[in-house]
Amino acid sequence: MRSDRILLAHGSGGTMMRELIDDIFVAEFHEDALKRLDDAASLPFSGARLAFSTDTYVVHPLFFPGGDIGRLAVCGTVNDVATSGAVPLYLSVGFVLEEGFLVEDLKRILVSMRDAAREAGVHIVTGDTKVVEKGSGDGVFINTAGVGALAEGVDLSGSYCKPGDRVLLSGTLGDHGIAIVSTREGLEFSTDIQTDAAPLNALIANVLAAAPDTRCFRDPTRGGLSSTLNELAMASGVSITVEETAVPVKPQVRGASEMLGYDVFQVANEGKMTAVVPAEQAEAALAAMKASPYGEDAAIVGEVADEHTGKVYVHTAFGATRIMDMLVGEQLPRIC
Amino acid sequence: MDLSAFRDPEIARGLIEAINATAAKLGREVKVMEVCGTHTVSIAKNGLRGVMPDNVTLLSGPGCPVCVTANHDIDTAVALAQTPGVTVTTFGDMMKVPGSYSSLAREKADGRDVRIVYSPLDALQLAQREPDRQVVFIAVGFETTAPLIAAAVLRAQEMGLENFSVFCAHKTVPIALEALINDPDVEIDAFILPGHVSTIIGSHPYEFLAEQYHIPGVITGFEPVDVLQGVYMILRQLDEGRAGIEIAYHRGVTPEGNPHAREMVDTVFEPIDADWRGIGVIPGTGLGVREEFAGFDATKKFTLELPEPKEIKGCQCGEVLRGITLPFECKLFARACTPEHPIGPCMVSSEGSCAAYYRFTDYGRTDK
Amino acid sequence: MCLAIPARILARQENSMASVDIMGVSRTVSLDLVPEAGEGDYVLVHAGFALQVIDEATANETLELLKTLPFFAEDEGLVAEGA
Numbered sequence: 191m192r193s194d195r196i197l198l199a200h201g202s203g204g205t206m207m208r209e210l211i212d213d214i215f216v217a218e219f220h221e222d223a224l225k226r227l228d229d230a231a232s233l234p235f236s237g238a239r240l241a242f243s244t245d246t247y248v249v250h251p252l253f254f255p256g257g258d259i260g261r262l263a264v265c266g267t268v269n270d271v272a273t274s275g276a277v278p279l280y281l282s283v284g285f286v287l288e289e290g291f292l293v294e295d296l297k298r299i300l301v302s303m304r305d306a307a308r309e310a311g312v313h314i315v316t317g318d319t320k321v322v323e324k325g326s327g328d329g330v331f332i333n334t335a336g337v338g339a340l341a342e343g344v345d346l347s348g349s350y351c352k353p354g355d356r357v358l359l360s361g362t363l364g365d366h367g368i369a370i371v372s373t374r375e376g377l378e379f380s381t382d383i384q385t386d387a388a389p390l391n392a393l394i395a396n397v398l399a400a401a402p403d404t405r406c407f408r409d410p411t412r413g414g415l416s417s418t419l420n421e422l423a424m425a426s427g428v429s430i431t432v433e434e435t436a437v438p439v440k441p442q443v444r445g446a447s448e449m450l451g452y453d454v455f456q457v458a459n460e461g462k463m464t465a466v467v468p469a470e471q472a473e474a475a476l477a478a479m480k481a482s483p484y485g486e487d488a489a490i491v492g493e494v495a496d497e498h499t500g501k502v503y504v505h506t507a508f509g510a511t512r513i514m515d516m517l518v519g520e521q522l523p524r525i526c
Numbered sequence: 527m528d529l530s531a532f533r534d535p536e537i538a539r540g541l542i543e544a545i546n547a548t549a550a551k552l553g554r555e556v557k558v559m560e561v562c563g564t565h566t567v568s569i570a571k572n573g574l575r576g577v578m579p580d581n582v583t584l585l586s587g588p589g590c591p592v593c594v595t596a597n598h599d600i601d602t603a604v605a606l607a608q609t610p611g612v613t614v615t616t617f618g619d620m621m622k623v624p625g626s627y628s629s630l631a632r633e634k635a636d637g638r639d640v641r642i643v644y645s646p647l648d649a650l651q652l653a654q655r656e657p658d659r660q661v662v663f664i665a666v667g668f669e670t671t672a673p674l675i676a677a678a679v680l681r682a683q684e685m686g687l688e689n690f691s692v693f694c695a696h697k698t699v700p701i702a703l704e705a706l707i708n709d710p711d712v713e714i715d716a717f718i719l720p721g722h723v724s725t726i727i728g729s730h731p732y733e734f735l736a737e738q739y740h741i742p743g744v745i746t747g748f749e750p751v752d753v754l755q756g757v758y759m760i761l762r763q764l765d766e767g768r769a770g771i772e773i774a775y776h777r778g779v780t781p782e783g784n785p786h787a788r789e790m791v792d793t794v795f796e797p798i799d800a801d802w803r804g805i806g807v808i809p810g811t812g813l814g815v816r817e818e819f820a821g822f823d824a825t826k827k828f829t830l831e832l833p834e835p836k837e838i839k840g841c842q843c844g845e846v847l848r849g850i851t852l853p854f855e856c857k858l859f860a861r862a863c864t865p866e867h868p869i870g871p872c873m874v875s876s877e878g879s880c881a882a883y884y885r886f887t888d889y890g891r892t893d894k
Numbered sequence: 895m896c897l898a899i900p901a902r903i904l905a906r907q908e909n910s911m912a913s914v915d916i917m918g919v920s921r922t923v924s925l926d927l928v929p930e931a932g933e934g935d936y937v938l939v940h941a942g943f944a945l946q947v948i949d950e951a952t953a954n955e956t957l958e959l960l961k962t963l964p965f966f967a968e969d970e971g972l973v974a975e976g977a
Binding site for chain 3: 527529531532533536540541543544562564617633644645647648667668670671673674675680720721722723725726751755758774776777778779784787790869
């Protein structure tokens with residue numbers, strides 16, 4: 191890691207964030223569970239196994255079309271726990287509130303969290319709050335940690351993908367990122383695109399039941415589908431090719447992305463899931479996804495191969511093949 | 527209007543066949559240069575080099591306005607960011623470009639007020655909303671973008687805004703093309719001419735290429751079918767021994783361009799010499815703010831202390847920008863110079879040749 | 895060097911602005927460079943400004959011409975028929 195300062199780019203889910211995690215966090219912590227870099231750690235506990243995950247939410251603005259930081263904070267951690275194949279059970283919440291933050295806004299966020307937890311079937315059982323001086327925060331930062339129960343025999347990992355496997359995507363790409371950007375000062379445009387933030391534990395459970403040999407689930411959050419697939423390709427030592435015409439994208443998301451110069455594969459999602467499934471179980475997995483809440487637009491979007499390992503390709507609508515590159519820093523709107 | 531047909535693989539196939547057939551008839555090796563960063567990206571992203579016949583080479587030229595912005599111009603933008611009371615507004619493209627010692631992104635990380643905007647109008651609105659801040663807009667781009675900044679300055683004048691100014695580092699294309707042709711190291715048989723610059727300037731400014739140098743040029747759009755059409759029309763000209771300036775991008779470009787937009791540019795700016803990074807000074811290819819608008823010229827409003835410009839050893843951006851060196855032939859490509867740690871602007875700019883090759887192709891990288 | 899995207903003018907507004915639609919996304923852009931553009935016209939939008947009016951008829955003509963290319967290549971004996 192060459193920078194001596196933390197830059198915004200280090201938080202964007204791209205290659206710079208990866209560098210920060212590998213070179214600084216994992217290097218200092220020396221923990222095996224951390225090195226696997228899966229979204230949840232699977233931990234032995236009295237003969238059974240727990241899945242345990244944490245995430246911190248710093249999104250700005252706090253309230254955006256279709257949701258808010260509270261809904262994100264609950265759904266994000268529920269999803270991270272669920273990607274390990276575990277049933278999410280309990281969440282903790284930690285708040286850092288900025289002096290002067292409106293109590294009304296805090297209440298709105300808490301109601302969102304309560305409703306999201308109810309929808310996901312999890313309980314928020316413990317929490318903490320701190321207040322910092324005005325100017326030291328962005329209104330509110332929220333950390334959530336979640337635990338879930340891993341049934342015996344369930345063993346998923348981003349390092350298990352095999353040549354021939356199919357990559358499934360549970361729905362339309364880019365909705366969350368575009369919903370957020372549409373509110374940003376200086377970039378405003380109006381659209382009825384809303385965040386897709388949603389708990390996907392039911393969808394994951396259904397897919398696992400229909401396709402028990404699923405290799406892994408992963409949600410394409412910061413850095414988008416591209417970060418997720420590049421991470422899987424690297425972790426498993428395989429290559430992945432995505433069929434561009436198979437990827438569902440709403441026309442408005444496409445339009446906004448073209449206007450801003452964004453690559454839809456790099457835009458964040460908060461209510462979508464990828465699954466890597468052996469070929470013979472792919473159709474069953476797809477059917478299960480489509481029948482699940484938030485999965486109606488699901489599609490098989492790609493395939494795993496063993497040549498050119500560690501790389502992700504896009505077979506374009508136009509018929510050529512190019513690399514699906516991982517976001518480097520932040521995605522900036524451009525005019526060139 | 528459904529313009530998705532300009533991405534239609536069927537139509538593309540027809541064009542590719544026609545390109546192959548014409549190239550075969552032509553027989554000899556030809557080098558076609560595109561001078562628009564957006565073409566660089568479109569070609570890389572759509573894998574178009576892969577479908578070219580063996581005797582046709584597509585070269586990328588100095589068409590990325592960010593890439594050709596001189597080091598000392600970046601240093602000026604940085605110095606403006608460091609000036610107390612100044613809010614620097616910029617297109618996202620400029621944020622990460624390294625100057626001699628810093629970049630706008632680095633200044634922002636250090637706590638300076640640097641804000642990304644989508645449009646110069648956003649900068650104007652900001653100036654209205656925050657009268658205590660001096661809002662400076664970093665104006666970079668070719669003839670597509672210059673009219674926008676001219677319009678913004680005229681609006682600012684109309685509004686009587688006293689806290690808005692621009693740092694103008696705009697450049698113009700046609701004269702630069704002549705410099706390229708006259709560069710002894712550079713070999714070009716034809717140009718793919720920029721689609722949106724031509725929307726503004728039309729086709730007449732390029733006619734000297736054909737008339738004086740017998741080099742064909744085709745004004746081309748950016749969808750894959752557009753680019754293939756441009757290449758096909760070039761090959762036909764070369765095969766028939768013709769040299770003319772043709773418009774492939776009919777839906778966006780007329781021979782006269784947009785005279786109203788050009789008038790606005792002429793009102794606010796005048797031609798000056800410009801320093802093209804990696805190439806040097808090309809006389810008459812820059813735009814400077816006219817005296818009457820000095821109140822909107824950031825270089826006149828603020829006294830800046832600029833560092834001695836410093837170039838990085840080993841950076842071959844200049845050769846890449848002139849099409850002499852391919853990105854993966856640069857010794858630093860994918861080793862010391864990557865999008866995460868860019869040495870030169872060709873790698874950091876979203877439209878830079880090096881970035882396009884690095885992001886969309888396998889050149890120069892090893893399997894992990 | 896220039897991301898510009900086709901957009902349809904929904905309505906002219908005061909101060910030489912207009913609301914435009916880009917595949918379902920709407921934004922306000924300036925008509926300073928194309929003051930004669932009107933509702934229903936398609937324009938190329940770059941960084942918040944309309945650059946030029948797009949000629950739909952010309953776009954269609956170009957497409958029709960391009961579609962004839964394989965046959966053209968055949969006619970010239972450049973490509974084997976049925977290839």
